Amino acid sequence: MGELTMRERSAAEEAAGPAYWRESDEQMPGLSELRLDELLERAAAAAPDREALVFLRDDGPARRWTYAELTERVDAAARALLASGAGRGSVVAICAANRPEFVFLQLACSRIGAAMVPMNPGYSGAELADILRRSHAQLCFSIGRDRGNDLWATLAEVAAELPELRLRIALDPESGHDTEWEGWLRGAAAIDDAAYAAVRAEARPEDVVQIQFTSGTTGRPKGVRLRSAAFANVGRCTAGRAELEEGCRYVHAMPYFHVGGTIAIALCLASSGTQLTMPRFSPAAMAAAIDGEAATAIHAVPTMMIAVADRAQRDGLGFSALRTVITGGALVPEQTARHWVDTYGVAISNIYGMTETAGPVLQTGPTDPLERALVTVGRPLPGAEVDIVGVGTEQRVAMGEEGEIRFRGWGLMEGYEGDAETTAATVSADGWLRSGDLGRLSPDGYLQVTGRAKDMIIRGGQNIAPVAVEDAIREHVPEVADVSVIGVPDDYYGEAVVAYVLAHPGARIEESELRERLRGRIANYRIPAHVRVVSEFPTTPSGKIQKFRLQEWFSADEGTRKPETTGGDDAPTRSGPGRDPR
Structure with missing residues (x-):
């Protein structure tokens, strides 16, 4: 894929001036003039009897609400917030896996100008206390238990230290509580x-x-303050770029305690569509939902796409209604993308952004050539600006040159909660947000992400971008379903290259063969010194691979290995048979 990008460069790039692009907002008038809940008003007026929200439970039949019914639930939640003393500027926390109350409360907060703090139920007591304290939450909604974690007991304990937390509402009737949801x-x-x-x-x-x-x-987690208009705009612009039809049926398992969950709410409202959501991601459940609910669109990061496709193949599912796959977090491996396109006839829309921008800033469209989704993260959304500057500077590089990616526009956060110093270090005085990602911008506005500035591997004084090694492995080792490359300490070179790989079902990956296939394809110093085969990757709730966890795995794994000399490179390296070090 990197070679394709190189071929696309031309003399035009050299003459195109500095790396900057702003997408016209003519195709999306009225940006920043709508609140998130006003998308609900528009959809309910257009299709009151259409299904708005379907909660696909894993312990019973689905729960369903039409747009008229969803509006009633949101208004009831908004009035109940007011009755509890919350209002414009108040802060309301919720700690749960995906459930419908998340949707009701987020839209209710937008109705009255309050802020919701979504919290991962996997957080420790110390983490929950820290977030509740720093956000100054006045109300907290919570489930009783999550995967053995007694959340209610934890919250009861930390509440004693939080005088601002006036009321705790239980979402499960059996929990101990100040009050329970229906009574509230x-x-x-x-x-x-x-x-x-x-x-x-x-x-x-x-x-x-x-x-x-x-x-x-x-x-330490940073509290990103996000505006109502930003979510409304993300919903409208993302649905528009993905060409989602009015009344689409959209399946996702994005956690509501992540910004991706709110994006799913917004784009479904923007298209007057049906949001079909699950408590958490399961390949079997998602594949069944796509088929059984006649989904026309889904959101799945690449790791999810791989798992769902494997499950669908085993279960003989055809996804006959599916038209669009929205993905992000990483580029889709070419083999995976082509499987979805060729097998199910879908179009792929790749998104890219940050929590600090309320989600997507750039996106490919279904009518773009597939290569765009394989190589780039698309063009800026209407009204958004992107430029490329030298790392650590504010000087724009030339079009087509690598540098740090910056954003500016309507999605930009108000700032970090209670942290003006970090906000100032992240956002310039003229409104540019530094992403920390490296990339190149083409003269027609398409952005290629080439890696993280901090992820760069420095081996013997030579810089190695992990994404370049990952792309080469995907291209030349078809047995690999997914790969993540990291740098680890090395006594001789300073850092060594490590590839963690996930094999397709039934495939075998031998370290020596993988390394041999890369010889002559990439420089020898880029070839991984170590290869580890895993059954799954450690991921964030949104499906992004956690490279710091892979580094922890490697450190733990190396303590159980004897150094071996494998030869074949310009100095000895340590290696051994790959295994899952968990």
């Missing part, structure tokens, strides 16, 4: 129509309606 909803009757209308009239598109605490894979 009955408080809505205390807010009359006039009082409710007055509060709604004060809500603004610029209100912060979500404080999204990032996963913290590189340190």
Whole structure:
């Protein structure tokens, strides 16, 4: 894939000036003029009897709400929030795996100008306490247990140290609680129509309606303050670029405690579509939902696409209604993309953005050549700006040259909660957000992400981009379903290249053969010194591979191995048979 990009470069790139692109907003008028909940109003007016939300439970039949019914639930939740003392500027937390109350509360917060703090139920007590304290949450909704974790007991313990946390609402009736969800909803009757209308009239598109605490894979999570209009715009622009039809049926398992979950809400509302969501990702459940619910679109990151395709093949599912796969987090391996296109006749729309931009900033469209989705993350969405600067500088590089990717536009966060210093270090005075990613911009506005500035492997003074090695392995070792390359400490070179690979079902991957196939394809110093075969990758809730976990696996694994000299490179390396080090 890297070779394709090189061939696409031309003399035009040399003369195209600095690496900058702004997409016209003419195709999406009224950006930043709508709140997230106003997308619900529009959809409910257009199709009140259409299914709006389908919750595909793993312990019983699906629960379903039409647009008219969803509006009633959202209004009830908004009134109940007001009755509980919340209002514009208040902060409401929720700790749960995916469930419908997430949707009701997020839209209710947008109705009244409050902010929701979605929390991963897998957090430890210390992490929950830290987020509740830093966000100044006044109400907290929670399930009782998640995978053996007694959340209610944990929250009861930390609540004693949080005087601002006035009320804890149990989403499961059997939990110990201050009050439970249905009983809490009955408080809505205390807010009359006039009082409710007055509060709604004060809500603004610029209100912060979500404080999204990032996963913290590189340190303490940061609270990203996201505006209502940003989500409304993301929904409209992403649905438009993906060419989702009105009334689409959209299956996803994106966690609502991640920004991807709110994106799913927004783009379904923007297309007056049906959102079909599951408690958590399961290849079997997603494959069955796509087929059984006649899904026309899905959101699945590459690791999910691989797992769902394997399951569908085993179960003989045809996905006959499916038209569009929206993906992101990493480029789709070519073999995986072509399987979906050739087998199911779908179009692939690749998205790219950050929590700090409320999600997607760039996206490929279904009518783009497939190679665009395989090599690039698309063009900026309407009204968004992208440029490429030298790492650590604000000087734009030339079009086609590699540098750090920056964003500016309507999706930009208000800032990090309670952290003006980090906000100032991340966002320039003129509104440019540094991504930390490396990339190249083409003269027609398509962006290729080439890696993370901090992920660069420096081996014997030579820079190695992990994505370049990953692309070569995918291209030349067809037995590989997915791959992630990291750098690890090495006594001789400073760092060594390690490839973690996932094999297709029934395939075998031998380290020596993989290395041999790469010889002559990439420089010798880029060929992995170590190869580890795994049954699955450690991922974030949104499906991104956690490279820091792979480094931990490698360190733990090396402690059990004897160094071996394998030869074949310009100095000895240590190696051994690949295995899953968990």
